[in-house]
Amino acid sequence: MKKIFSSLCIVSLSLACLPAGMALDWMNLAPAFAADTSNETIRVGSKKFTESVILGEIVRQLLQSSNEPGQRHPVLHRAELGGTRILWSALQSGDLDLYPEYTGTLTEELLPKGVANSEDAIRSALKAQSIGMTRSLGFNNTYAVGMKKSLAKRLSIRTLTDLKTHPELKLGLSSEFKQRPDGWPAVQKRYALPQRNIKALDHEVAYRALESDEIDLVDLYSTDAEIDYYQLLVLEDDLKVFPRYESVLIYRLDLLQRAPEVGAFLTKLEGSISETEMISLNADAKIRHIPEAKVAQDFLNAHFGIQRTQATESVAFQILERLREHLGLVLKSMFFSILVALPLGIWASRRPWSGQVILTTVGIIQTIPALALLVMLIRPLKALGFQGIGDTPAVVALFLYSLLPMVRNTHSGLSGISQQIRESAEVLGMKSFARLRLIELPLASSFILAGIKTAVVINIGFATLGALVGAGGFGQPILTGIRLDDHSLILQGAVPAALLALAAQGFFEVLERWIVPRGLKLKSRA
């Protein structure tokens, strides 16, 4: 009997101890002493598209190349973060020190309305937020709309204005471009375009859809490597709708106090990359599948004579490393989730009214899109002294998503116990806690365990989203693989994640045999 009760707790403990020798980095969950220690490490961020990752790598390697002892700071590159909002919030909160951005994005999306798209205006608006900005790195990567050259020729389309007469064309737009006011809405309004068949697609997926003629038009970045590769025509923005998207680096002003030598490095990069050079760097990574670190290294070597070899890690090592990160996310979040969900489920089954409130609340949490939740978590976590990006927000998000199956199953398992059984226990004279421990929890154990099992399996899948906030895990190769259209890389993340989910499933089947009382598995003699 005691076995049964303690077993439920052991589920969480055994989860936490499962991979022997895996040192759980609990410190990451303790309030980070970030404010004091951050002058040690410089944190560079990048967005989840290739150009941004290359620029982030260039910055990282350049900053690390300092030969002066004492001036050398460890530099961390948090690559492929899940969206502009995540990077911007992380920069403001101090989780990042700098990242590559575009002037158009700053004026149209991040800064208050009405800031002119000129370097001076932007710089002074940023300064008010204690953020600095370099001059243009040398290229303008504006939004553009493109289509296959062959189709454009056939339909005699050359400019955006020409689209007016072709309402049948299908569009596949990145959801960011589709939404943002300087993106498709501006184009559609200004040119009065009639197209209604618009799908929101990941940018990388859109190119493939274009190739297979599932869509006709895509949004582009004007430095995309694919423009030449797929033989695309960039439609002329004849009414000048798109703002300039000069590439810049934005950084926290306090970075220059903490690491004064950084200023000189950043100045070095200004004006150093032309538009054609950027297209070629992008093509190196995306078309020729050269790792971004190597692309960045070659660039630094060619321009500044900086030579530094990148240590490459074996695939096996990478997978083990991703496994460690992934399991870390799952185990930490499940540990706390079980600790919270079981009492909530018990409470919900005892108080019908507050039970409804609890079930509704955890249900609503489940409907929040992952990316939105991750963005929303950055500031509150920072305010509480935690890290806003990295594995803390991922653990918190996974914790929240795991609550529903466990709370609901605990609740229904306990509510399903017959009145006769409850009353028998009560009249026997058992106290409330003894009834819970010896009668109700064991009787509900298969339900509760099923809830935990569901939560773990969902959690292992969801944990791949951790990569969006720099938490690593199997989501990282998936994210990179999608970006680079590298199927083997996608499989490097997807297959182990699926195997992990299967292993978890098996683990729980075994656990169920051990925990669920034998008497509940017998057929009645009736």
Add this chain to the structure above:
Amino acid sequence: MIQFKNVSKSYQNRLALNHISLTVESGTTTVLIGSSGCGKSTLLRAVTGLVNPDSGEIFLNEVRLTSQTLPELRSKIGYVIQEGGLFPHLTAEKNLQLMPKLLGWNMRKIRERINELAELTALPIETMQSYPSELSGGQRQRVSLMRALMLDPQILLLDEPLGALDPIIRRELQEDLREIFRRLKKTVLLVTHDLGEAGFFGDRIVLMKNGTLVQQGSLSDLVQRPADAFVTEFVNAQRSPLEELVR
């Protein structure tokens, strides 16, 4: 001794117990009988504390039943219900051990008590290792009775204890039960809807209707001196075709 003084209980405007006053003397068996919904189970459940009367008082061996005295009084009552109420995840033995263990009895004392009760209820000791679902209906009720008797309570409350059993097993268990009640001199309050069973067990039968007591007395009192037309109707309704045939 169980005493009800002016006990009333209503559910959503329906009066389940209407100013009931009744005394069950120590060492005697009283059977509550009546059609379904007459309040007989409610009256029994009021003694267990599962039903909380709106007004009136209940005394168990002179101690008034209140939320303060309830925990202590519960150790002095044994409760058996129709399907036994055994915990399906525990073997018969573990069902019996639950309360003694919580009260800190040592294992030897628990084992002796179980042996003693198994003998009393005529259950082979091997059945103690079975789960409820592995026992027959009659065996389950015997284990349930054992569980009710573990702490040797003075009062036994039985709510349709034989209701779900087939006639032969039922007959056998009836005789064993009556023997046990007499031998142990327990104060017994038993609910049934079967008049024959009531007459078999009861030193006294209490017939209820719509939350009130209609008549108390022996079986022959009810048959030969019915208090009103309802009593006659109730008695006649329970005459079996067999009886007609014999007559």
